[in-house]
Amino acid sequence: MGVTAGESSAQEAMLDVRVWHGAEHGEFRHYQVPRRDSQTVLDVVTYIQRHLDPALSYRFACRVGMCGSCAMTVNGVARWTCRSHVDQVTADGRLEIAPLAHLPVVRDLVTDMRPFFDKWARAKGRFQGATTRSDPVARVPPDTPERRAVDAAIECIGCGVCYAACDVVGWRPEYLGPAALNRAWTLVNDVRDVSRLERLRAVAAEGGCLSCHSHTSCSERCPKKIAPTAGISGLKRACARAALGGEL
Amino acid sequence: MTPARRDALLWLAQRWSAAVLALCLAVHLAVIIYAVRGGLTAAEILGRTRGNAPLAVFYGLFVVAVSIHAPLGLRAILSEWTLWRGRSQAWAMAALAVLLFGLGLRAVWAVVQ
CATH class of the missing domain: 1.10.1060.10 (Alpha-helical ferredoxin)
Known part of the structure; x- marks a missing residue:
């Protein structure tokens, strides 16, 4: 049975997530996010914003690979976060999430397109x-x-x-x-x-x-x-x- | 000539010169491997090259291809890795082309005369 959002237990597997904060200048901040089945990278970012850091800025809309607004740099590779399952992008439970490269950063994970x-x-x-x-x-x-x-x-x-x-x-x-x-x-x-x-x-x-x-x-x-x-x-x-x- | 046409023609010149260079290099390396079997001296080389018109034409073509290809490639590298662009860069690359052409033909002339 899954753990509801915001709860965690000692046995629960956790992801070690580093997320960019700031604009052109900033820093990566660490978060521990509960691991879920069929979890996407967008789910991870959403969890952080809803439960750990409400000020985190990111952009998404459709969540199903139609709008193209949630692209970010995940473990060094540009990809849609909504269609990237966590187990596709990390083998050791570590995630580094940054804004798309080559574009000005508005704030955190949001780029100026x-x-x-x-x-x-x-x-x-x-x-x-x-x-x-x-x-x-x-x-x-x-x-x-x-x-x-x-x-x-x-x-x-x-x-x-x-x-x-x-x-x-x-x-x-x-x-x-x-x-x-x-x-x-x-x-x-x-x-x-x-x-x-x-x-x-x-x-x-x-x-x-x-x-x-x-x-x-x-x-x-x-x-x-x-x-x-x-x-x-x-x-x-x-x-x-x-x-x-x-x-x- | 529009800048777009100039850039497209320079791009074509680099591609065509690359094709010529690939052929010339293959022939050049094959001849080296064939010629040095059993050792080779400067006298033997000059004995083959002096008065050899086909060799002069072949290496003359090689020099022309290098003189076109190298400055255009360097131009692209400079534009990507430095802030040097524009007219001064174009003149410098033209000067490099002339230099390579002159030095190359001088070298060819030295072994075929």
Whole structure:
């Protein structure tokens, strides 16, 4: 029988949890959290806030891997905390929970996502069509190479895990990052979009797709199993063709 | 030329020069392994290389590829690891390309003349 929240017993297994407190400067604080069956990292953070440290700041919404708001650095790896079970991320009962890397920290585990989404805008991540609501709906055959490329990349929910996992973002703060480039790739392949060249110019510029080292950390860490590295490689090829053709 | 087109063409130049370098290095290493069997002296090397036009063309290509590839790679490293960017960095990398090209061709000329 499980132990109710806030209670603990001498026999109960405990997790040794270190949680970041502060903003850019701060410290890790230690907590002892009761171990539960099927416990997620988000459950651990929630337990700390509800029972041990009400001032702890963190962000979450759906708790089921749909909203992408609860991403944090858990034992050095960026991941969704709601879909990360404790036994997947620690073998010895120790957890270190920090905010996502490469983003300004607002407080504790909350990061400021503005730089991340500003780069989506810089990469021209907004669909630009040429038709109006009065025109017929475009028919896009599902088996075309362009549509397949879009299908492989379209499920991104903007959680920032790939951005935090990317070495190049750490080295070059102006680098657009995997998520923004992945979004650009979906639009480059969208046959309805009319801003292709403008978008290629945006992603070929300094800090764009050509800065990617293909380390594939983004593809390795993406909780949606998207491979931004593949899309970025596609963008590199598209930019190279456009440059050779004199279009860029 | 737009900055985007310039960057894309420089990126292509680095990729193509890398492909040429991979081929040149493989041939270079294979020839070394073949040539040094049973020992090798400077006189033997020069005996093979002097007046050898194909060798001059091959190593000339090697030098061109190095002169393109190395400055572009160094440019990327500098941009990632230091704050040095912009025009001064571009001129310095162009100077490095000229230096590598000059020194490389001088070395090739020294063994084939």
